[in-house]
Amino acid sequence: MDGNDMGAGKCPVMHGGNTETGRTVMDWWPKALNLDILHQHDSKTNPMGDFDYREAVKGLDYEGLKADMKALLKDSQDWWPADWGHYGGLMIRLAWHSAGSYRLADGRGGGGAGNIRFAPLNSWPDNGNLDKARRLLWPLKKKYGNKVSWADLIILAGTMAYEDMGLKTFGFSFGRTDIWHPEIDTYWGAEKEWLAPSDTRYEDVAKPSTMENPLAAVQMGLIYVNPEGVNGQPDPLKTGAQVRETFARMAMNDEETAALTCGGHTVGKAHGNGDAGALGAEPEAGEIENQGFGWLNPNMGGKASNAVTSGIEGAWTTNPTKWDMGYFDLLFGYDWELTKSPAGANQWRPIDIKEEHMPVDPSDPTKRVMPMMTDADMAMKVDPAYNAICQKFMADPAYFDDCFARAWFKLTHRDMGPRVRYIGPDAPAEDLIWQDPIPAGATGYDVAAVKADIAKSGLSGAEMVATAWDSARTYRQSDMRGGANGARIRLAPQKDWDGNEPARLAKVLAALEPIAAKHGASVADVIVLAGNLGVEQAAKSAGFDLEVPFTPGRGDATEAMTDADSFSVLEPLADGFRNWQKADYVVTAEEMLLDRAQLMGLTGPEMTVLLGGMRVLGTNHGGTKHGVFTDRVGTLSTDFFVNLTDMAYKWVPAGKGVYEIQDRKSGAVKWTATRADLVFGSNSILRAYAEVYAQDDNAGKFVCDFVAAWTKVMNADRFDLA
Numbered sequence: 001m002d003g004n005d006m007g008a009g010k011c012p013v014m015h016g017g018n019t020e021t022g023r024t025v026m027d028w029w030p031k032a033l034n035l036d037i038l039h040q041h042d043s044k045t046n047p048m049g050d051f052d053y054r055e056a057v058k059g060l061d062y063e064g065l066k067a068d069m070k071a072l073l074k075d076s077q078d079w080w081p082a083d084w085g086h087y088g089g090l091m092i093r094l095a096w097h098s099a100g101s102y103r104l105a106d107g108r109g110g111g112g113a114g115n116i117r118f119a120p121l122n123s124w125p126d127n128g129n130l131d132k133a134r135r136l137l138w139p140l141k142k143k144y145g146n147k148v149s150w151a152d153l154i155i156l157a158g159t160m161a162y163e164d165m166g167l168k169t170f171g172f173s174f175g176r177t178d179i180w181h182p183e184i185d186t187y188w189g190a191e192k193e194w195l196a197p198s199d200t201r202y203e204d205v206a207k208p209s210t211m212e213n214p215l216a217a218v219q220m221g222l223i224y225v226n227p228e229g230v231n232g233q234p235d236p237l238k239t240g241a242q243v244r245e246t247f248a249r250m251a252m253n254d255e256e257t258a259a260l261t262c263g264g265h266t267v268g269k270a271h272g273n274g275d276a277g278a279l280g281a282e283p284e285a286g287e288i289e290n291q292g293f294g295w296l297n298p299n300m301g302g303k304a305s306n307a308v309t310s311g312i313e314g315a316w317t318t319n320p321t322k323w324d325m326g327y328f329d330l331l332f333g334y335d336w337e338l339t340k341s342p343a344g345a346n347q348w349r350p351i352d353i354k355e356e357h358m359p360v361d362p363s364d365p366t367k368r369v370m371p372m373m374t375d376a377d378m379a380m381k382v383d384p385a386y387n388a389i390c391q392k393f394m395a396d397p398a399y400f401d402d403c404f405a406r407a408w409f410k411l412t413h414r415d416m417g418p419r420v421r422y423i424g425p426d427a428p429a430e431d432l433i434w435q436d437p438i439p440a441g442a443t444g445y446d447v448a449a450v451k452a453d454i455a456k457s458g459l460s461g462a463e464m465v466a467t468a469w470d471s472a473r474t475y476r477q478s479d480m481r482g483g484a485n486g487a488r489i490r491l492a493p494q495k496d497w498d499g500n501e502p503a504r505l506a507k508v509l510a511a512l513e514p515i516a517a518k519h520g521a522s523v524a525d526v527i528v529l530a531g532n533l534g535v536e537q538a539a540k541s542a543g544f545d546l547e548v549p550f551t552p553g554r555g556d557a558t559e560a561m562t563d564a565d566s567f568s569v570l571e572p573l574a575d576g577f578r579n580w581q582k583a584d585y586v587v588t589a590e591e592m593l594l595d596r597a598q599l600m601g602l603t604g605p606e607m608t609v610l611l612g613g614m615r616v617l618g619t620n621h622g623g624t625k626h627g628v629f630t631d632r633v634g635t636l637s638t639d640f641f642v643n644l645t646d647m648a649y650k651w652v653p654a655g656k657g658v659y660e661i662q663d664r665k666s667g668a669v670k671w672t673a674t675r676a677d678l679v680f681g682s683n684s685i686l687r688a689y690a691e692v693y694a695q696d697d698n699a700g701k702f703v704c705d706f707v708a709a710w711t712k713v714m715n716a717d718r719f720d721l722a
């Protein structure tokens with residue numbers, strides 16, 4: 001019998017492969033660790049192979065693309081006609097929704113990778129009709145090809161739209177590399193239903209700060225707030241409070257938030273002139289013949305004014321294709337009353353508006369139509385703090401222009417990391433505090449002499465390794481912040497974080513800072529060099545004479561260059577690698593370990609080898625016994641893996657998150673461990689990795705792999721070398 005012999009009652013179709021996403025082999029155990037988040041964006045899913053986009057874009061005809069973009073914005077297509085013959089509003093919304101998924105808490109989301117091309121973002125209710133915007137851009141993507149990524153093209157489209165409509169922008173950087181499948185590490189919320197009521201993600205929806213972290217949108221499928229009000233109930237004051245919290249979670253203060261909202265709605269319009277219920281499915285659920293288009297509107301009839309997107313209908317200003325002060329003129333020039341759009345959405349209407357203040361119909365310049373405000377726009381007038389900021393903008397339009405231009409630049413560039421990563425002729429040269437600036441460091445000093453002085457400093461190997469690790473571990477690839485470069489570990493707030501053991505840190509810095517000064521090296525370099533020395537000494541006591549690779553040139557940041565508030569989100573609440581944890585976190589130690597490894601850009605084997613190494617180097621927090629798996633602390637041995645897989649021991653729970661490693665025969669407690677340690681024996685994949693390093697023939701491989709992973713962590717933020 002072969003696979004084609006179908007017995008009675010069996011499915012007549014060959015169906016051997018798991019070809020749908022609805023059920024994966026791991027669905028049986030939804031609580032199992034999702035190690036796949038460490039192995040995304042594999043070269044096998046990338047049609048471009050090892051193509052280096054950030055190099056290729058340097059050969060782009062920048063001015064040609066910008067001119068073509070401005071022409072495209074005004075070239076209305078019959079299949080999706082432009083409002084007033086200008087796609088500016090639509091493209092700005094595309095760029096804003098691309099960038100606006102960024103959240104400060106974990107640095108994930110944002111427009112830096114072109115993820116809006118894929119589900120779920122391509123099908124979020126809030127991203128309605130942005131599929132059209134991307135398809136409109138296709139001719140330019142096709143023409144400029146490999147030299148421009150989708151991610152860059154999308155942000156450029158919004159920025160050129162503003163420029164074309166009259167704003168002097170703050171600049172633009174290329175350099176966003178596309179991904180080729182959706183990120184699987186980003187947590188967008190636990191809801192199973194689009195636009196489920198806000199209450200599911202708040203402890204108390206009346207208190208915006210109680211929204212679940214790291215989320216930054218009030219409902220599943222929205223970019224920020226519900227435009228109709230909290231849970232769809234209009235009340236501008238309450239909506240204003242949610243606007244404040246959601247934008248703060250995107251790293252925006254009140255002034256930036258007001259500038260963005262008012263400047264965002266200075267151009268374009270909302271679409272709700274028809275029956276929202278008539279729209280087809282979102283792109284990911286669409287019929288195959290729709291070719292990736294969603295929200296198909298049977299009543300469009302080739303007319304821009306019939307479009308339905310949010311369900312809200314109308315423009316905010318009299319001249320919606322011009323960068324001007326029109327938003328303030330109408331919002332503050334009239335009183336507003338609640339009304340419903342043709343699609344039934346809650347929105348606000350001006351009372352007794354003068355005919356000449358009404359915008360014209362997007363499809364018919366001879367007809368004037370009502371403008372509108374959303375509940376979030378009304379918040380700009382009703383909320384006292386936003387109102388005061390708007391008064392300042394109205395009194396000084398040049399100030400408003402500058403605030404908006406800077407906030408738009410921050411919105412669209414924040415997740416690109418430091419300024420050294422910017423590419424192209426329009427990248428601004430000014431250092432901005434949110435870029436976490438770091439001055440260039442010295443390279444010409446005598447590295448061997450520095451190391452010799454560190455060796456004489458009296459610091460222990462564990463002290464040196466732990467300090468270098470603490471300095472580097474804040475790095476997150478999600479928005480390329482943190483890391484050892486800048487030596488911000490010696491500044492507030494980092495120097496005072498519990499996890500950095502302030503007393504031990506102060507002692508180590510007091511020993512290393514004079515050495516840095518003596519040799520003209522940065523403290524950042526000397527911290528890493530000390531860690532490398534600690535690793536070399538530990539390898540030597542295991543019988544391996546090696547030198548950890550080192551490249552000088554890190555700089556030292558100052559307090560003035562450090563936005564202390566925005567650094568507080570980088571504080572590790574747990575670090576499974578150092579077996580350190582604050583008692584009251586909700587996810588388990590192994591989940592924290594996995595999350596940190598993903599943010600640091602480590603693979604599963606790298607995470608394994610680093611953890612196993614840290615456990616024998618004696619770097620566990622505060623000298624507690626947890627997680628010391630060896631009788632020869634400070635030797636870079638495979639003891640963690642050997643002991644973990646040794647049947648002479650058994651593992652016994654001994655209180656919250658702590659386990660005793662007992663000798664099976666005598667019952668004596670040999671060591672203690674936490675969940676972050678035990679998962680390397682319990683998870684089937686991690687155990688397979690652990691077994692590799694426990695094998696007799698892999699002690700040398702372990703040391704090599706540890707040094708390679710360590711070097712990767714120490715250099716993760718060296719964008720100056722890229």
Ligand code: HEM
Pocket residue numbers: 083088089090091092093096224225226227243260261263264265267268269270271272308309310311312374376
């Ligand atoms: C307070 C948060 C915000 C809310 C609740 C909000 C809500 C909305 C809604 C409901 C629409 C109508 C979509 C449609 O039906 O086509 C819209 C459109 C638009 N939004 Fe916002 N928005 C917010 C912030 C922003 C920001 C920060 C920007 C950019 C800086 C922006 C730029 C735009 C633009 C340009 C359009 C017009 C789109 C077009 O002409 O097709 N919005 N917004």
